[in-house]
Amino acid sequence: MTIKSLRELFLRLPADGQVRHELRSFNLGMMGASRLPSVLELARRLGFDVVLTKMRKGQRGRLVQDAFASSGYRIEVNEDDDTATRRWTVLHELIHALIHPRHDPFAAEQYRAGPSHFYLEDELEEERDANAFVEALVFGDGALAAGVSLHGRDTKKLAHYFGVSLKTMDIALQKLDRGWNA
Numbered sequence: 026m027t028i029k030s031l032r033e034l035f036l037r038l039p040a041d042g043q044v045r046h047e048l049r050s051f052n053l054g055m056m057g058a059s060r061l062p063s064v065l066e067l068a069r070r071l072g073f074d075v076v077l078t079k080m081r082k083g084q085r086g087r088l089v090q091d092a093f094a095s096s097g098y099r100i101e102v103n104e105d106d107d108t109a110t111r112r113w114t115v116l117h118e119l120i121h122a123l124i125h126p127r128h129d130p131f132a133a134e135q136y137r138a139g140p141s142h143f144y145l146e147d148e149l150e151e152e153r154d155a156n157a158f159v160e161a162l163v164f165g166d167g168a169l170a171a172g173v174s175l176h177g178r179d180t181k182k183l184a185h186y187f188g189v190s191l192k193t194m195d196i197a198l199q200k201l202d203r204g205w206n207a
């Protein structure tokens with residue numbers, strides 16, 4: 026079980042104050058009692074367009090080079106996925122774009138979120154990385170503990186509160202039990 030902290034994520038980020046600021050604000054927003062912070066607005070503020078796309082079943086999203094996006098990339102998300110899954114996908118692809126820079130401009134398309142994709146060893150490592158850092162963004166720095174103290178350990182309520190799937194929520198709670206204090 027990989028548990029990563031927001032701090033570890035920040036150490037991997039380019040020395041760009043704005044990126045850190047936006048991610049920090051998003052994480053703080055997860056602790057708020059009001060509505061969930063928008064992943065769409067986060068992506069756009071960081072210069073990524075987000076587009077719903079028809080994809081084969083099981084594929085969640087991908088990062089695509091796009092000269093019209095100010096970051097140089099757009100995030101494509103499977104239009105058939107539910108909102109919680111789409112939220113996760115956008116964050117997952119954002120993390121790839123921010124911490125897994127590739128020098129080969131044509132390699133970006135290999136960043137796919139989805140179980141049906143065949144991964145090379147280092148890709149697998151990057152997939153784990155990306156998901157662990159999305160967890161840090163959504164649940165880290167005390168956000169998960171705050172949610173639990175607000176709603177108790179009701180998985181359904183918490184999944185709704187954090188805007189994640191039941192399965193993701195379950196895993197996060199297991200990690201909390203194993204000493205997630207990041």
Ligand SMILES: [Zn+2]
Nearest residue numbers: 136137138152
């Ligand atoms: Zn991925």
